[in-house]
Amino acid sequence: MYQQLASLICSLVFIVLLINGGDGQEISDECLGCICHASSGCNKNQGCTDGGVCGPFLLTWPFWADAGKLMIKGSNPTNAYSDCSNDLYCAAESVRSYARKYAKDCNQDGIIDCEDFARIHKNGPGACGDLQLLQTEYYQKFAQCKAKVNPQ
Known part of the structure; x- marks a missing residue:
């Protein structure tokens, strides 16, 4: 009985970790603000460049697609990437x-925090440890933003 209960608890912990992506760490609003500031000065009128980078977070199509292809309600699927990337909330x-x-x-x-999220945003998960x-x-x-805001 004890072994079955321990096995069940381990299975539940594994499922929770799997769903939450490891430690369940969420990016804070303050951290998002610093990433936005670092990306474009959080320019809501950034638009899209000829190089295919859009909005205040300077999102690329592959980044947006990896994030789940979020859409603004009522948006035309053809324009979904640029519409979302240029909308501060959707981006x-x-x-x-x-x-x-x-x-x-x-x-x-030893911790996943805003520092890590900022690195992942800029370099992707594969090169986020690059010291350059x-x-x-x-x-x-x-x-500079992180020092002022102290995001988690």
Whole structure:
């Protein structure tokens, strides 16, 4: 009986961890604000570039697709990417979804936090540990915001 109960508890813990992407860490609104600030100065009128980067978070189509292809209600599917990326709320939810999906400890400090989410946003999960990111304008702006806001 005890062994069955222990097995059931382990299974439930595994399922919760699987659903929550590891530790269940969510990106905070403050962290989203710093990522937005670092990306474009949180320019809601950013639009899309010829290079296919859109909105205040500077989302690419593959990023948006990986995040789940979120759409604004009533949006034409043909314009869904640009509409969502240029809408502050939809774009923020895309960043939140991407962060949840790819959450990992990029800087190897033992916790998944805003620092990691900012790195994942800029470099993707595969290169989020790249130290060259720390020398970029994006990271400098992020670090300044983080120091003021102290996001979790």
